[in-house]
Amino acid sequence: MKLHEYQAKELMSQYEVPIPEGRVAYFPYDAWMVAMELGFPVVLKAQVLTGGRGKAGGVKIAKTADEARDIAQELFGKTLVTAQTGPQGVKVRKLLVEKVSSIKRELYFSITIDRTIGKPVVIASKRGGMSIEEVSELYPEDIIKIPIDPAVGFLPYQIRRLKYDLDLVEQEKEISRIVSNLYKLFMDKDCSLLEMNPLVVTDTNHLVALDAKIEIDDNAIFRRKEIAKMRDLTEYDPDELEARFAGLNFIKLDGDIGCMVNGAGLAMATMDVIKFAGGNPANFLDVGGEATPDTIAKGFEIITRDPKVKAIFINIFGGIVRCDKVANGILQALKTVEVKVPIVVRLTGMNKEEGMEMLKNSGLAFSVAQDIKEAAHMITQITKPKKEENQTTKETNKKEK
Amino acid sequence: MKLHEYQAKELMSQYEVPIPEGRVAYFPYDAWMVAMELGFPVVLKAQVLTGGRGKAGGVKIAKTADEARDIAQELFGKTLVTAQTGPQGVKVRKLLVEKVSSIKRELYFSITIDRTIGKPVVIASKRGGMSIEEVSELYPEDIIKIPIDPAVGFLPYQIRRLKYDLDLVEQEKEISRIVSNLYKLFMDKDCSLLEMNPLVVTDTNHLVALDAKIEIDDNAIFRRKEIAKMRDLTEYDPDELEARFAGLNFIKLDGDIGCMVNGAGLAMATMDVIKFAGGNPANFLDVGGEATPDTIAKGFEIITRDPKVKAIFINIFGGIVRCDKVANGILQALKTVEVKVPIVVRLTGMNKEEGMEMLKNSGLAFSVAQDIKEAAHMITQITKPKKEENQTTKETNKKEK
């Protein structure tokens, strides 16, 4: 779960990490009030759960309270489009208004989990303010990576290394306190990412976290009640949210073939096989281990809400659940949800034959496929009837071997 | 550093480990007062830094306040002799007066460091109340040893194991809290031993630490100010204490040959070589890496305080410090301390010849030896002039090879 900048800063502040003075504004008038209180100039920062908001126009400086109000008015409700958001962008609903800090140097600092070694790792650089991907490409020698052994935690010598490599000899006590406390925060709150970019040295030689980003391990939120409260449901796509409520994993895409699959790996592979057949998936949807009538119905409901969808591909590998039960689930679901587009079903696993019979005999417009490549072929025939199929079809005959 | 039972219980109580109600008594009247306050019967327990005090008569039960006062009167100043104290015993200076607990079962529980694996280890047994050495001899199958991985601490499954193996299903929450908190205490305070023997199940089915023992790692006391304050200097042998103040490591023994050696290993070996030559060391004394006139003088002072000492064996292996400097130190020391018994010196290492010359030419009654077996031979000649030396001397001639 991503936290907003203001939430991340609130947490950091609880761990005695210095942050700029600031307040959240929900309405333009709030921005005016906060600016009056803090003094000028102030910076207004769109609180959206995506990177790259600066380039997208989500960060502005105001020299007067009136200007702050005007900028706020312009930002609220605006849609920011960044590389991460995709073309639909994200709406600005909150602003963080902060006093502008005087900056001498910008540093980069983060803690995350390095999957490869299975340990937390600190990443830091003298080159803050720019994206760390860019730094790692242009100045790889300026990136400091310090793995943390969870058996002993962050050690004094590692803080010394940061002190010397980031040129913070004067700020020794500050960086030491900040790093120790951030590591504690990282572990205490089950973070998966904790980033300050930039962490700045002010012109009075103090350290301040100018920007802050925190992501929390979704699997650990059950034991972090104080974090669970920070979830901002307004930032979620409504369909994805609805799917999640029903225990489904749904991601909207921009094609025309709706997909309903069990298992995330198989769902990805199903999208792949559609692409190779020349089609375009409209979504990623993993219905999970058990395909019940309820989850299948909810899947149909969400998929068919998209007017672009021309056909639905159901791909179920009956591992635990039997195919006749899945077929029954599909038929039950179709009683509650009206599906007007053709459906191609590929069912396999235990009791496959019975399941396929049930679907064929239902009187509904099912196409039943033997395997995924046949299913992909069938569904692209429906969505792109005029177009020649690509090379995958040439091999179809070989399948009997 | 060993803590008194009442100090150990105070610490445990801070970590929410249940202990019996009680107070320390410094005078017989205190015991009377405490007994009045707690109600009867009470138990009076001598606070001495040694095991086996119960067998030595250091633990008594009183049924009235007057009886408590009388017992206290008898215990104060009494000398308790146990296996651990040696014949000189220890004096009782404080009593812990506690309400008597009703006991259903007695358990054993401790945390210590297992040197072999380099980790803390929990040792527990259903058979509390008796010495754990005895249990391990008679009922080895009843001893539970659980090593703790410092990378993860004491784990829920380990608590479950204790719960089932110690038959504490009813006390699950209590044992879980006690064990977690004791492990925390062990780590927080740099303990080297933490023991409850017995930990009892009362007849209302609650757990109480009836006896408690804590030892703190001497090397870590510098960072545990609250523990440093608990040191009870009245419990130390005055000579050993004085030596320690001067940076020497001194242990009193009951022979007649005073020893002054640099290095603990060489000091032990020096005692061994004396024994093999038929002599009897009066002390263990390690003067440390640098033998300065001051430390040597203090060594002489403490050694010669013992009227039994008939001769002194100085054995210095000049590793870092040069032998002429050591010889000079000895001569300087002898100007400030009057030593009336003969001294045998074995000096070796850098500038050995110069050092030996200086001692020979000093006009003082030194015997100078070439190596430790010659030195041992010389010194036993002095202390046991009439007796034939044992087999070690037979080989002395071979030393030229």
Add this chain to the structure above:
Amino acid sequence: MAIVVYKTSRVIVQGITGKEGRYHALACRDYGTKVVGGVTPGKGGSDVDGIPVFNTVEEAVQKTNPNVSLIFVPPPFAADAILEAVGSGIKIIVCITEGIPVLDMVKVKRVIEKEGIILIGPNCPGIITPDASKIGIMPGHIFKRGSIGIISRSGTLLYETADQISKVGLGQSTCLGIGGDPIVGTDYIFWLERFEQDPETEAIMIVGEIGGDAEEKAAEYIKAHVTKPVFAFVAGASAPKGRRMGHAGAIIMGKKGTVESKYNALKEAGVHIIENPGYIGETIYKTLKEKYHFSI
């Protein structure tokens, strides 16, 4: 021969009295697996359809002498269950549980790093040696004993792959899912090494996914140490980009993690790439027959 699990494997099931644990303990036993005991704290002394249940793994180990533990314990307690198995001397641990907090797994990983433990999962379907021992939640009937070893990151894709391989008339020596979580017990390399040494295994199939750099590392290893034919499919060619990884995550990976990066690395190591997952069985069959002259 196969690898790691055999007819002789003796399995205990942690969390055996839960719904899932019970179902799969019995399904494994039905398949022929020696399920010798189960563990559920507080249920010691009872049994699950004849399988004795103990309060602690320690006790189960003493009484039933297992060498594998299969774990169905809910996420908040699963890391403790893994460490209980480790602490009780079990060397092969299969953890099915999905949703274990990452920091719990950081600790587990730190403990097993030096103990010579094989941890399969978490968030995995388990491991199976067809016709010998099934230790996991996979549908047993789709597997057929044969000469292909399969290593997969995903569960259902393991089934899909095994099914295609069975359908073209080939079979599997051992198949397993290494788990889909950020931190899992074993990587591809661990299994490649064992399959390379196993005389029964004649070819190896890798079923990867986008993200991380496990496939890139596997490629390096294959290049240096694997002589048997290796096939690979990596799921996610069509997945939308940039929706999950944070910046710091991205930098650890550098440019690794995309399907292209993985295929390039694997190709360079001589691995046969199967880009379209519809053709896994066929491609393996054809390649082994035509290129390696297998008599199938």
Add this chain to the structure above:
Amino acid sequence: MAIVVYKTSRVIVQGITGKEGRYHALACRDYGTKVVGGVTPGKGGSDVDGIPVFNTVEEAVQKTNPNVSLIFVPPPFAADAILEAVGSGIKIIVCITEGIPVLDMVKVKRVIEKEGIILIGPNCPGIITPDASKIGIMPGHIFKRGSIGIISRSGTLLYETADQISKVGLGQSTCLGIGGDPIVGTDYIFWLERFEQDPETEAIMIVGEIGGDAEEKAAEYIKAHVTKPVFAFVAGASAPKGRRMGHAGAIIMGKKGTVESKYNALKEAGVHIIENPGYIGETIYKTLKEKYHFSI
């Protein structure tokens, strides 16, 4: 050949600007050891009689390419210094510091357990290969290159032993003190293994002490794996009993830890016992000559 340290060993000294660190860094260099750098936080850029000083071990490693670190850092900071050396990739670490808190060493031990680190000490005199490299605080002049390997728990007893061996006309291949603290980096076994493999070493001397069970374990190892003559002296036959170990400590050891227990185990392993420390040199000389027909 000797073991672990050679003429080629490149040493940095952590804590080089302290009194002890400075003295011994120069003494080691005088002996012939390649002391390539030193580390003292805050003193980076300066030098100690020409030896460059760095702020961090990381930097010293980059600039001077050492393979050994010799540590003189005060007790409260020594564990961190060891871990800094480990974290900077140094594989041989000699820690002289006495008085490190045990729980600090518990952590250090836990970290090095899986990293293939050779930690000598703490609370030890170091290691020396005579006429090649001295990495420690021992007086170099008493050692003579030869064929006896010495492993000692105590510093001064190492000197005493080496001195006696030199004086009878024999010499040493490599000598070291494993350290006197409750938790040290290496045990006898680690060194026995290396001496057994070293062609230059023809006999091994163990200098033990009462307490713990390290000598008993060494005896087991010797019995199974060591073919060269082994000699042993264990200090403390005359030491007063029961003054130090707590009850819980005692039980871990069982009945081990006494001189008798150690000698019995060692004798059973075929080790030549030297009970009287006055006769170490002589006994080794005589035994090697008469029993093993060494031409000395």
